[in-house]
Amino acid sequence: MNSVSSCGLERRIEGEDQSLRYLQPAIYRELEDKVTRKELESRAFIETIIKLVQRNLSHNGIQAQIAGRLKHFYSIYRKMVRRDIAFEQIYDIIAFRILVNDKAECYNVLGIIHSLWRPLPSRFKDFIGIPKANMYQSLHTTVIGPDGRHVEFQIRTHEMHQIAEMGIAAHWHYKEGYQLDDHDRKQMDWLRQMIEWQQDVDNPGEFLDSVKIDLFSEAVYVFTPTGEVKELPSGSTPIDMAYSIHSKVGDHCSGAKVNGKLVPLRYHLKNGEMVEIVTSTKQHPNKDWLAFVKTSKAKTKIRQWVKKEEERRSIELGRELCEKAFSRVKQSFNQTLKSGKMQAAAEEFSLKHAEALLAAIGRGKLSARQVINRIFPELRNSQKGKGEKEEKKSAPKPVRDGISIKDIDDVMVRFAKCCNPLPGDDVVGFITRGRGLTIHRHNCRHVDQGNSERYMDVSWNLERSSSHLVKIKVMCEDAKGLLVALGTAISSQGANITSGSMKTTIDQKAHCYFEIQIKDLDHLKRVKMALRAVKGVYQVTRIS
Structure with a gap:
């Protein structure tokens, strides 16, 4: 109702x-x-x-x-x-x-x-x-x-x-002309919270889903240590409870005690429980919390913090990229920033301030080279007439292990261990604090679909590609000499095995796991075909 x-x-x-x-x-x-x-x-x-x-x-x-x-x-x-x-x-x-x-x-x-x-x-x-x-x-x-x-x-x-x-x-x-009482203030607080949710959520459907959770879910009633009753949607967690007390309590929630016993932050609260929130100044909201919190307030506050933190990280990375790029052309980034030239460049790129410009560079929307060319046009002009050398400078540059990144030099590149991308895979670069650019397979479940502004377009430069680790799983009938046969099949295709293990089941089946060095996606396909040709093998899959 x-x-x-x-x-x-x-x-x-x-x-x-x-x-x-x-x-x-x-x-x-x-x-x-x-x-x-x-x-x-x-x-x-x-x-x-x-x-x-x-x-x-x-x-x-x-x-x-x-x-x-x-x-x-x-x-x-x-x-x-x-x-x-x-x-x-x-x-x-x-x-x-x-x-x-x-x-x-x-x-x-x-x-x-x-x-x-x-x-x-x-x-x-x-x-x-x-x-x-x-x-x-x-x-x-x-x-x-x-x-x-x-x-x-x-x-x-x-x-x-x-x-x-x-x-x-x-x-x-019923209240026209009267001062607000506690009941009225609670109503106004709820309406203000609704407006805040609407402003913070970009997707209207997501806003409606959040409102429906708060309005139409079955409720649970829990108590604070002081006896105050908190009404929360069914399925709420200690983090939801923490944010219902105060935003700062939610932001620093590090644990919870239910009826005096420690419980996980994912714990679903039940009617009549006494919940004590444990806080720590070292604790901050975690993006993973969004997977299990229930209330709109908790989701909104977590997203706000994550958005601010990602903005800060983008500014840091943008500053790092600028410092390196300015150093290469023998210019001082700090002096350029203090002189107001970065602010002027930001306005030319239709950005409000220099920090917004650094964030755009950190997210890969702009390159440090573009900013330098805008601030120091004489440097760009001095490069003209150098023909092939200039052409090479404007082309995508191979940075490491066959990855090319347009307009950015010397950025640190690493390959995600969660999906082990191979040359030939559709890949995306994702800016990560302190780690530079992480390369993921495009369909990797760890790629943050909600933060597309932190993506960078990358491509494979197969001429510069070296070997890459990939994990595979082989399902087959358990038989004598099985591992030798599988190892021979892998080696016959020029792949090197770095580790291997096998598990057997009660129905005489074997699950074999290998980590192998592969050149590219075509090389992997040849290895899989060789494994499928081994007697008793009925499935070969790549593990991401």
Whole structure:
């Protein structure tokens, strides 16, 4: 029962039902038929409940509006899937809503309902004492009603109902001209947080996904060591908890204790747990956290820190590249920076300041050579007329082991061990702090798809290529002399084995692992063909 848009609840229900209608038409028609028949059967039951509750509330001096209905199709379908049961096995298909004038009456009504029928403790939720993140408030309880049928009641004030139906904006109808209280401030904080998320997330779909997690997920309620209750989406971790306390607590979260015991940061918090966050000034957000944190606030703050850190690293690398390039043309980079010439060059490249220029160089968007040519045009002019020498300087330069990088000299290059790229593979260069340029296979899972500005175009210079390590796995029948046969096949293609191991299974199969030195992708293909020709081998794969 969450909403932030006008008439959001009704549209959400309608949208869910229509989605079910078009995505699962057969199931929808079956539910529509059964619910219609159930509605006819339930009319008298609903009227009986309403009259009984109304009479008891009036007797206690409580004026209330009571409405009863059958739950909507998608809600029923979701319950059938979650519990793996048939329609006939759903007993809590009828729900009643009771609206009263103030908060105290909500709890009085709850007491009266529980005096009439036995409640199910596991189905009681107090969203008035502990509102949802979007300030939804209501009491939910399910009782065993007449004939043993499960009946759900939602109890709230008229104002709470307006917020549930039309969103937080409806609340201000009741507050115009009054100062904000704690409740109002929480609502405003939530709205500000929504705006902040929207500004920090570039992808609108990603923003909507984040909002849906905060609004429509089942909640868990945990306690701080001081007894404060924190509401978090189901599946939240200690890091989510840390960010819900304060951004700085989240940024420096190094561990957590749940009920006095240390737990991993990936741990999923459960209802009623007491969570103590352990912090350290040496700890900083980790990009890997994004894979398991749940809340929008945690994701936004982690992305903010990672973005700032990557900007700092790009500036550092850009400075390093400039210092080397300026030194080669016998110019002082530091003096050029202090003189304001770097600032002027930045503006010529439509950048705001010199640091932005350094970051662009560090990300590979510009080269240090381009900047030097812009600041010192006389150096560029002095190079003209040198024919072949000038042509060579403007061409992509082989830096190491057959990799060519356009417009950049003397950058440190390393090959990623996670995917062991070979000449002939589609590759991409990725700028890494303190490591220069790391070469990955284009489809490597460790390539950060979300930071394309740190990529650099690289290519293979096969004339300068040397041997490269690659790992392969051979699956075959276990037999005497197997390793000798496999080793002979590899050697026959001119490849050198640097390490090897073998594991056998209970069904007489063998898994053999080799690390070999290969010249390029074609060389690897020849080795694989030779291995497949060995008797008993049924699969040869490259391990990335």
